[in-house]
Amino acid sequence: MEKAFFDQDNINDSLDRVDGRLKVTGKATYAAEYQLPNIAHAVLVTSTIAKGLITALDSKQAERAPGILAVISHVNSPGVPAYGSSPAMPERATLGTPLRVFHDNLVYFSGQPVAVVVADTLQRAKYAASLVKVQYEKEPHQTDLEANISRAALPANVQRDKNSRYHDYDRGNPEALNTAAVKIEATYKIPTEHHNPLEPHALIAHWEAPDKLTLYDKTQVIKGTQGNLARAFKLPIENVKVQAKFIGGAFGSGIRVWPHVMAATLAAKKVQRPVKLALPRELMFNSVGSRPETIQKLSIGATKDGRLTAITHEAIAHTSTYEEHTERTVLATRVLYACPNVRTRYRLVNLDVNTPTWMRGPGEVTGVYALESAIDELAYALRIDPLELRLRNHADSDPEKNLPWSSKSLKECYAKGAEHFGWHKRTLEPRSMRQGQFLVGYGMASSMFGVHRNNAKARAVLQADGKVIVQSATSDIGPGTGTAMTQIAADTLNISPALIRFDLGESTLPDAPGQTGSTTVSSVGSAVKVACEALKQKLLQLAVTSPHSTLYNANPADLSVADGRIFKTQNPAVSITYTEILKQNNLPQLEVTEESKPGAEWQKYSMSAFGAHFVEVHVNPITGEVRVKRVVTCAGVGKVINLKTARSQSIGGIVGGIGMALTEESVMDHRFGRYVTADFANYHVPVHADVPQIDAFFIDEHDPHVNPVGAKGLGEIAIVGVSAAIANAVFHATGKRIRNLPITPDKLI
């Protein structure tokens, strides 16, 4: 079995998605699609100014409109107990206070919910929302990162926490940069990007009793949302239920409880009916976070033969005025290469916008874009092949923690990726390769994302009919959680995947962390494995201790398990099935719940996934149009549970990276402090025509240290480094180094 997962020629042997049939028939139920009796529809009214006060909110006309149940705002909100009573003289929240919905008349960003209209139909709610009249007293707002860069500061939450990894970091003597034989220095910019999952954020809030709340929500963090709502409304945690069985993508936008969730919950409290609220696409640009705009300065020094002598990396990103979003932007620079002298600096600027948040590959995507672009620039300065330069500076151990890697296959990724791609055909000079009228460019970049793991629980229940139900309160934003868990359970219990049912997406299930940071297989997968292993051990124990068992008094060491049957290894005919064991012991079912946690291995090893991307672009020299023609992506991510869905994740990461490199940019009109690209016609995500066939594969990497499953996580690393590989290919094709993404045609002509 072990080997079969890596038989990459036989991808169709992988288990198909367990929920594929529901998804292709339209029967998968997403948050806004639950059918509850007497459901009401909510539409938000949002602020048109970026900073100031609401001086008047006139909802009389809206309330008279047909079908209207309520208009709720700070004037009449039923209130969130944790916010405290509404102040007579509202003051701006101190840094670190999540937005308090309908609590006072303060406006913190354009698009902030200022009222919610509830009606019996969606159309009536929409119309009435247009009748709510809001008057504001404007205050001057700041939304421009570059104009405010002098205010960049070490985040207050970092200053308070001496263990934070975002403090200023110096290793060795970073001043060595000044005496380096060869030195490059450049500034890289990425714009604000938005997750834009295809399903807009939506929920149904239902107060089943005055102290009992159920949310059908698009959230990546089921238990976290449950806890958050319980604390906000001061309810016992078991009185709050959260359900998210299907999630139409999220990429990080579903990690937090955002203001619209509170708005719908307050609306449901007010009208005492279940309330459905789905964000229109334009509100996806100021309601559920973004990747922060970031300006990064990279300096790298090297010897003439390409040994890195010093790296400095400074990053400045935006956050909101009321919260500090920090991410791992500069951390990869400390560990990706063996360099004795490293300096990193991380700063934030508070702006009058909705708080940014984690977006696929958070931090690493941004930082590795800059670092891997700079390494490419250095390769040209040294006239060394960019792949060769990376090999010369390979970090054999973690240079920051001075620990061995638990496993690392980066060199294999470079070698096999280059072989699949045909990297040797690349000529060193920019603009040296052509195909017909097109300039051809080959680019590559490294990729990395740290392994993370959280505590997780899983329950496994063997039923009398031989089926096993496995449960955990995890979620699936798209990677195929249920499919991976089914496969782990089936392999551990030695039964067919067809006999497994994996339940997720409900807060009543055993505790699981959110689907964040590529941790689901490492955390929940480990819990599933441990629970199924415990169940199997219980069955083995019963098999040798039950007097009626054919294996009574057998030595467990002499037994094997296959197809739900325990047998003597030397004499397979002497056997007993799982269901016979239940029957003989008069057990209607057999159940175990286990928890799996990270342990001492984290002090002994540094754990990270590594990979490499190779890209061929064709650039039209007249129009500046860039087409990605070919991509090879390879990663060492520990054990690959399901090759088919894993490849899909890798491909998805490449597609996200194509968007980041070439098209995605949220443009702010600073006069109004509002994004003007708030739809798919103006915020360009890749479409079919932008994406070629992608060769995605994995190194057969066995890591006994990371977790019981041996999997490192894949969702994030798939996108890290992709934009650098594309930007590097564009430079190779054109000789133009575009250091501010996205690389749109206007920047190339």
Next chain:
Amino acid sequence: MSIDKNAGNNQPAAENNNGLPNEDRRTFLKKTSAVVALALTPPTVLKAASMDEKIAAAFEQVKITLNINGNRHKLAVEPRVTLLDLLREDLKLTGTKKGCDYGQCGACTVHVNGQRVLACLSLAVMQDGKKITTIEGLAAGEKLHPMQEAFIKHDGLQCGYCTPGQIMSAVACVREGQANSEGQIREYMSGNICRCGAYPNIVNAILEVKNGGQKV
């Protein structure tokens, strides 16, 4: 500091530029319905605002008949209701997805009289008498349509939210004769966005169905 007196929302303002109240269609209907109703009912009934409302609402319903997935639906709908909202909110056919509501993402793709159509850009009242197929109507009972099978086999989906629209578009793409090469499929499927990035797998699924020669 300045005062912004504009309505604080994203919707069209409720007043005309000249500042006069906008007498909308509903207000007009209410007045005329009251005149009609006066002749028919005792005046006391008219004092009840809810009845006034019901009469107005009744005038706003347009009767249509739709054939959806082989079932005839006799419906009374408001003229402003889109086909998408009718399917999702009134008929509980939530397989057709709302991704943008502006015709920019393709998640709401359905077939109307055999042609692919964006349900979010189509008013329900304009579909009177037409034959509509949604994702729920594509399979023959338990037997999946070949395109549905191919999407599962090639893993042409991740989160699944764009999937119904992709499949409805893909079936139409083959029927239109626009699925003869990878490049052609990419062009003719570019109205269907997949944020998870399943594009190459979707293209492979369509190619297989096209080359398989099965009736789609």
